[in-house]
Amino acid sequence: MDNKITDLYKALRKKHGRPSGQWRLWCKRPKSTAEREEVIIGAILAQNTNWKNVELSLNKLKKAKRCSLDEIYKLGKRNMPGLAELIRPSGFYNSKAKYLLAAAAFFCENGGVERIKNQKIKKSRKQLLELKGVGPETADSILLYALDKPAFVIDEYTRRILNYDRLQKIFESRLPRNYKAYQDFHALIVIEGKGYPGLTNHS
DNA sequence: AACCAGGAGAGAG
């Protein structure tokens, strides 16, 4: 294994210990079928949305006894606005209601979560990516956390933390090791990126 | 009270 990645893992583990809070369910082993389904639902609701709002939606689904793929499938087919209303707190509720229904339909019409869990990861990943509303990150989140398959999730955080190291190396290897040069250069990059008030055309 | 959280689809070029 790459030592850089291993070092990062060790450093993060030392700093944070074991994952807690919202991760309690996602990292739980083994999981019940109901728990796997909740993870799938959460993965879709979490798209471009903070976790607190996802929990609000999850709680509404539970209170309405709809926090399962089977219930979502049944409700979504006959009453989409009703499903959308339940997941309102996590935003983009009309889109996500469709996405949720598509995912629920896939699992329900193909023998359920446990059945899908038993097939090869490659096949499942392909099928998940064909679903409307499931892109690479959501597909891999479902594979990893709902189906316990070894699909590493590359999200914005992962990208940010790895790119930082890589880019820092590039800059420091090509510039004189001099804080003044770093200061000037970095300041210019920020100015370039943000632009000046009046020059940009947003709003 | 504007900003932040931080995926994917659709349509344009």
Added chain:
DNA sequence: CTCTCTCATGGT
């Protein structure tokens, strides 16, 4: 293929 826009909420 890459870019930009759209979808929408709740907490700060």
